[in-house]
Amino acid sequence: MIEFSLNGEMLEALPDETIIQVAKRTGTEIPHLCYTEGLRADGNCRACVVEVEGERVLAPSCCRTPTPGMVVNSNSDRALKSQKMVVELLLSDIPKTSYKLDNELTQWADKLGVGAPRFGARPQPVADLSHPAIAVRLDACIQCSRCLRACRETQVNDVIGLTGRGAHTAIAFDINDPMGDSSCVACGECVAACPTGALSNASGAHLLEADRVVDSVCPYCGVGCLISYHVKDDKIIRVEGRDGPANFNRLCVKGRYGFDYLNHPQRLLKPLIRRAGIPKGMNEYFDPENPLKMFREASWEEAMSLAVDGLKSIKAELGGDALAGLGSAKGSNEEAYLFQKLVRAGFGTNNVDHCTRLCHASSVAALLESIGSGAVSNQVEDVKHAEVFIVIGSNTTSNHPVAATFMKNAIKQGKKLIVLDPRRTDICRHATHFLQFNASTDVALLNSILHVVIEEGLTDKKFIAERTTGFDAIKANVSEYAPEKMAAITGIAADKVREVARLYASSKASMIFWGMGVSQHIHGTDNARCLIALSMITGQIGRPGTGLHPLRGQNNVQGASDAGLIPMMLPDYKRVDNAEMVEKFSTYWSSKLDDRVGLTVVEIMHAILAGKVLGMYIMGENPAMSDPNLNHARAALAALDHLVVQDMFLTETAAFADVVLPASGWAEKDGSVSNTDRRVQLGKAAVPLPGEARQDLWII
């Protein structure tokens, strides 16, 4: 603890605590603009200057740490004079009408009693409204660089910079391009950081006061950012990031700006029943703008009984195996659990699956087989403890933007990134090594890395002996995969492979991240096995900054799998052919469960065309758009006797439905989801359901 005096009072500062932080902690307000929690202090605005006894000039309290015995005054005449003058100078240059409700500059002006500025205004730039989500009005800019630091240091998107100098210093995007034409990815971190509204939401929502603020989780990807919905008149007006364990207030474009779908005009508001005689399929009757061409509106009672009767009669006639269900990775854990329970206990079949099949099922299979746990070993943020990390088959900056920010932060701290990818993704700019190998030669490349590790004695022998089995089999398997031999296949020079192998194996802590580029292959499971083997033989797992992290796609693909929304597993990955477990769940659910492994997404489509599956219930999935062979999938869906689709919109899959049930959006319901780190996080309903749409949980 460092003892110093502030405004005559003796205070204690923690090591590295700045004067302004101590002041805030102990209840003294010091004006500040360019300083804000969560961003590196820059000390440029000079609104927080204080008088330090014995120093010639004033010191910025945001950048200065006290020294023992330091005598500091933040409210002396001299300090106040500069603080006020800084605010007055800045105030003279911004428009009188604020672009922000809580404009920090005008707030400080009020607090400090700074009246109308005496100085004339600068010539003002015109507004840049080229971006659909963000309005740029630099007439309100005070050059504090908070947006720059948010863009460059927090998100590491490197779009915002300073142009010119002196009074011409201004915020610029790329080569001073209009924001809408720039490389801006619209994460909105700059808007969140801006103290004056010079950067604001283009919708104008920043000027609206919310009626309520509801805490939730972002409904998009698996990163699992915590958010708050700001609601006015039962409509979401904006989303802000919360200090969640996976996002630390950060968000990306989807989470911050992608909430208007709830109020989309094509939203389904009433249950629909297919009109008699209208053929199934994406034909001339299919029109999301006008569902009534293909369907007629119905009451919930009618729709539900039609939906249920159709399924019941197929079950009665042909048994449960003639039915199948596809649940959703975008629903809650509770919905996933209930959905698979309905199919297993109600339909009487294990024919239940969801999009994980097309996603990380291969990774999960390899992980379960190799380490017994179908999830990541370390959370994304752990990358800060790594020395080296590999990103393979993942376009992280696009698909997991907020996760990518932590990777880029780590790189800025000097960690080394190895990118293995046939495609040069954006994160490659930050990579120390980039191996652009030939598509589909993952196994050859990874085996050659394994080969080098073993051949050059870079293995962790203790770890192998104590924690693994089957090392000799791997050793024998990769013995023929010398990188010199593989170069012709992978297109990567052997010395590069060796360098990467050495770097990964010999660092204090190495971590591996992978995405769909690894898993979406006919050899996806093998790819994941190689990565797992690599971490095991080098002992790069089980410690901070090490481990394996398949970046999960949807917001709840982890949770849906955990809840048993897959054909071979009951909840908690208990196999359906495990008699003990079948018995347990049969008792628990009071229904005799099938003990045969059910059909997967792809197999269900085959089974339909083979005439084995006649009825389906699809919730929140769109196989007519997302399956690998669309013609095949659509032909299958058209061949069903009975299809019930539950969704927010008239999807392509709904074009094949007999009954369509209008469902709820994430912000309309309570529920939990499990992110890629396997953290279970809670979302609360922020807005009411529209029309006659109902809660998914209720429908199931």
Place this chain on the structure above:
Amino acid sequence: MPIAENNPQVADKRGKRGRGKVKGRVVDLNALLEVQSLLGDSSRGRDLLIEHLHKIQDRFGYLSAEHLVALASEMKLAVVEVYEVASFYHHFDIVKQGQTPPPALTVRVCESLSCEMSGAHELVYALESSLGDGVRVQRVPCVGRCDRAPVAVVGQNSVDNATAGLVQSAVDAGHTTQALPTDSIDYKTYQAAGGYRLYEKLIAGETSADAIIAALEGTALRGLGGAGFPVGRKWRILRESPAPRMMAVNIDEGEPGTFKDRFYMLSDPHRFLEGMLIAAQVTGIDQCYIYVRDEYPSVRENLLRAIAELTYELPAIEVRRGAGAYICGEESAMIESIEGKRGMPRLRPPYVAQVGLFGRPTLEQNCESLFWIRDVIERGSAWFDSQGRNGRKGLRSFSVSGRVKNPGVHLAPAGITIRELIDEYCGGMSDGHAFYGYFPGGASGGILPARLDDIPLDFDTLQEYGCFIGSAAVIVLSTQDSARKAALNAMKFFAHESCGQCTPCRVGTEKAVTIMESNEWDVDQLMDLSEVMIDASICGLGQAAPNPMLSVIRYFPQELGLEESQP
């Protein structure tokens, strides 16, 4: 490195990648090839960004958007990181699509104090009408030839005591480069006269580093860039700092009125180099960066020539080129610039001696401070200290310009008064001019009236008068000049050269210019402004910018129509 290494940022025929349209600008393949060929096999390290920008500017006459994007790709930088640096420096011309590139030839006319007093504005007007569209006429701040005002620079060729006719002849004759001086003392001559003996003795162990530091600590030799930090003490601090340590030599004298560094670097570069090598040896530094302002191409050439003559086992020496930014003469801004960034001063603490170039402890010295090392050590501190006058110690190189008969660099005793300097060294006032006042230390050092003609000119002696000596750039005003006009010129200069980082300087200088341009100065507002600028600016530029303005209020109130108030 292969051409584009399958870089999707390189535009293909459709100008697209992946499914959607590319976000932001794509790399133009031709521009990339041009940039790659210009850069050759030189390092793509970030610190060379400004050097690489120069290569493009020199070759094409401007920086096109395509080249900036290509350079970013080549250096693995974000486009904005390249752009923001390019846009900071006045010597880079950024030309975006649809904009007209500047004419092939630029004539830069200095409009700082001495040149303005000698008719720079009239020269600009004349040139603008006479040179035509094929030549760009730019008003620029001090180019460091104030003793030959007014000065116009045709390409890189300085035309002294310029007239429209002289400039026109240079343009017509295609004289656009500066010839190297023929009388610069070369290695042989310098060595024959005893040069490098001290350095050799130091390397051979015949003289110890301790002895040199002790000797320097015993003299009045202080940093001659203007801050005046004792040289010996600085070396000791550095020597005791953790290795690796860096040296950064400042030859970025941009303070209007200052031209002493140019003088010494053109006439006797080895004396400086020996000082630098001694400093490196004594403080245990093996990497030296010499930062030369871009207005001094001949200084740079002369230095490179001198370095090439050396046959010793040298520390790594890199000569870096500025790009037109006064602020880069500020020590931490210069470090940022050497690192390839915008020249924005750093907050201190930490001081550059602790955390400087590339985050390492750094010995930063003005070149003249190093220039005197050999003489101070060889001739002894007693010799150096005895050179002073009026109770002061040592020598100062005064850059004198303005209304005197013999302007130029005058090596004179520290502590000399302005009267003595004018009379003994400058041949008196110019004919027809009566002494009215003077800037004792360039544009930032304030203005003193003729009646205060007996103050010893040295560090520490001018504070009580609201002035400082800085780099000893003395600009003499006559009764035909206006202190008010000179102060406005200085404030405009500071506004132009402010890095724009902190509010008091960025906004303060601009607002001050506006007030000072009005018929009646609002003295209360100016006093308020100056207080925040002095107290709360990050660096010396903002802190010193109000000095000339305050001097006018204090010493020349009659020019403002105010009552005379004695100090």
